[in-house]
Amino acid sequence: MNWTRRHPVWVMTAAMLGLLLFLWGMALPLSLAPAPIGPAATQFAEGTRVTVALTVVAGVIGTVLGFLAGVGRLSKVRAVRWLSSFYVWLIRGTPLLLQILFVWLVVPTLLPGGIVLSDFACAVTALALNAGAYNAECVRAGILAVPPGQVEAARALGLSPLQIFQDIVFPQSLRVALPGLANNLASLVKDSSLAYAISVVELTMVGYRVQAESYQPVPVFLTSAVVYLILTTAFTTLTGALEQQMDRGTRRSEATA
Amino acid sequence: MSAIEPVAKPTQTGTTDAGLADGSSTDGGPDKRGRMIIQAAQVHKHYGAFHALRGVSAQFHAGEVTAIIGPSGSGKSTFLRTLNGLESHDGGEIRIDGVKLGTDTRALDVVRREVGMVFQNFNLFSHLSILRNITLAPMRVRGLTREAAETRALSLLERVGLRAQAAKYPVQLSGGQQQRVAIARALAMEPKVLLFDEPTSALDPEMVNEVLGVMRELADTGITMLVVTHEMGFAREVADRLVFFDQGQILEDTSPHAFFTSPAHERSRAFLSQVR
Numbered sequence: 441m442n443w444t445r446r447h448p449v450w451v452m453t454a455a456m457l458g459l460l461l462f463l464w465g466m467a468l469p470l471s472l473a474p475a476p477i478g479p480a481a482t483q484f485a486e487g488t489r490v491t492v493a494l495t496v497v498a499g500v501i502g503t504v505l506g507f508l509a510g511v512g513r514l515s516k517v518r519a520v521r522w523l524s525s526f527y528v529w530l531i532r533g534t535p536l537l538l539q540i541l542f543v544w545l546v547v548p549t550l551l552p553g554g555i556v557l558s559d560f561a562c563a564v565t566a567l568a569l570n571a572g573a574y575n576a577e578c579v580r581a582g583i584l585a586v587p588p589g590q591v592e593a594a595r596a597l598g599l600s601p602l603q604i605f606q607d608i609v610f611p612q613s614l615r616v617a618l619p620g621l622a623n624n625l626a627s628l629v630k631d632s633s634l635a636y637a638i639s640v641v642e643l644t645m646v647g648y649r650v651q652a653e654s655y656q657p658v659p660v661f662l663t664s665a666v667v668y669l670i671l672t673t674a675f676t677t678l679t680g681a682l683e684q685q686m687d688r689g690t691r692r693s694e695a696t697a
Numbered sequence: 698m699s700a701i702e703p704v705a706k707p708t709q710t711g712t713t714d715a716g717l718a719d720g721s722s723t724d725g726g727p728d729k730r731g732r733m734i735i736q737a738a739q740v741h742k743h744y745g746a747f748h749a750l751r752g753v754s755a756q757f758h759a760g761e762v763t764a765i766i767g768p769s770g771s772g773k774s775t776f777l778r779t780l781n782g783l784e785s786h787d788g789g790e791i792r793i794d795g796v797k798l799g800t801d802t803r804a805l806d807v808v809r810r811e812v813g814m815v816f817q818n819f820n821l822f823s824h825l826s827i828l829r830n831i832t833l834a835p836m837r838v839r840g841l842t843r844e845a846a847e848t849r850a851l852s853l854l855e856r857v858g859l860r861a862q863a864a865k866y867p868v869q870l871s872g873g874q875q876q877r878v879a880i881a882r883a884l885a886m887e888p889k890v891l892l893f894d895e896p897t898s899a900l901d902p903e904m905v906n907e908v909l910g911v912m913r914e915l916a917d918t919g920i921t922m923l924v925v926t927h928e929m930g931f932a933r934e935v936a937d938r939l940v941f942f943d944q945g946q947i948l949e950d951t952s953p954h955a956f957f958t959s960p961a962h963e964r965s966r967a968f969l970s971q972v973r
Binding site: 593 | 810823
């Protein structure tokens with residue numbers, strides 16, 4: 441086993457930090473580009489940071505929501521099952537843009553006075569709720585894919601239900617759930633562009649503004665597209681490494697007995 | 698007829714790590730009946746309209762090796778699975794070492810620690826290494842330190858001839874090897890009773906003997922074993938006692954010799970004529 445496979449968490453952390461450093465430093469090479477990109481380099485960099493922030497924060501919350509709802513849909517308690525199913529049904533059955541506008545325009549009127557949600561917070565809330573519903577389906581499929589014999593063996597060994605979930609069901613469900621979760625995260629990078637509708641200054645909004653000033657949509661949107669591609673590629677590479685790690689025990693590969 | 702892989706012969710006395718059974722006699726003599734450890738009285742089980750167990754009563758004693766045979770669907774596996782609560786029974790009473798099995802989950806926890814189980818399909822945890830498969834329950838349930846659990850696991854792997862495979866994953870092992878690991882995993886909890894649910898039925902023929910070899914050695918160490926099996930050779934040669942199930946009831950409860958030479962019931966004779 442090489443170092444990468446033995447310390448995948450460290451490798452992935454390092455890769456994530458590398459990605460962030462790259463994002464923070466991207467204004468420098470961009471500023472060397474000809475107009476209209478060069479002069480707007482810091483705006484692009486700022487917009488990219490907002491896009492990544494939206495993705496990461498909504499992705500983390502959405503993953504937690506996805507696990508709660510996914511486990512909830514398989515709960516023994518009927519009310520929990522019903523609530524989880526309702527959430528998934530509601531979110532998956534309505535457009536994301538509508539959800540973003542709803543959180544931005546309607547939720548503030550429901551909140552007690554004094555609590556003000558920033559545009560960014562509204563976008564994160566809507567994106568997280570959306571990602572959570574789609575993640576819930578992946579998590580549910582993952583849990584259902586764990587063979588019953590695995591749980592029986594754990595029960596026969598005297599493990600408690602909580603231990604069975606944490607040691608057996610949860611790790612094994614990840615193998616099936618992870619590709620879907622990774623897919624949803626990559627989608628989230630792109631879906632975050634809808635936050636531009638509620639005036640969050642992310643990458644798409646920056647591109648829109650710069651082309652409006654320069655009347656040169658082609659180089660501007662090409663730049664935006666390349667940045668999105670770099671981001672989605674980075675996220676899929678990271679989650680791909682994670683999948684590799686989770687894949688242990690499914691291949692006979694290295695030196696079969 | 699012997700184990701294919703050399704199995705480290707456990708020393709009969711003074712082993713601390715092997716952790717088999719309790720103080721019952723380990724000389725494997727003809728009379729090794731100890732105290733009563735499993736007591737089933739009028740156990741019933743329904744699956745919807747199907748009456749799977751119809752008043753099964755039996756007692757099993759420490760050190761006894763019992764083979765449970767019978768046609769498929771006769772309730773023998775169901776009965777075995779009620780003994781550690783994997784299936785609930787809906788009538789009658791089961792006591793394991795005096796603890797009554799019922800709806801009380803705490804009693805179930807106690808029982809599951811005392812009763813190990815080996816499954817037809819091995820059911821090794823596919824995402825964990827062989828070593829981790831064996832150390833998980835002793836660490837989680839018995840509270841052993843990782844070092845202590847690993848020491849115990851390695852000595853058990855040694856015993857089933859698989860110490861070299863400790864770092865591998867279940868999928869990398871053959872069926873026979875996986876089943877031997879499953880036996881080691883069950884033994885690591887130092888159970889008083891070991892239940893085998895058709896342990897060789899999912900194996901290729903050439904792997905059956907290596908698993909039976911391990912079970913044979915185990916039988917000699919004095920652990921209480923209940924073995925649901927289709928291996929008539931094993932039942933005849935290794936078991937102290939033979940229980941024949943038919944249509945949810947125990948039809949015969951006798952010695953293997955008596956069963957195979959002079960079965961008392963028409964149903965047993967019909968069964969024997971089919972498996973022979």
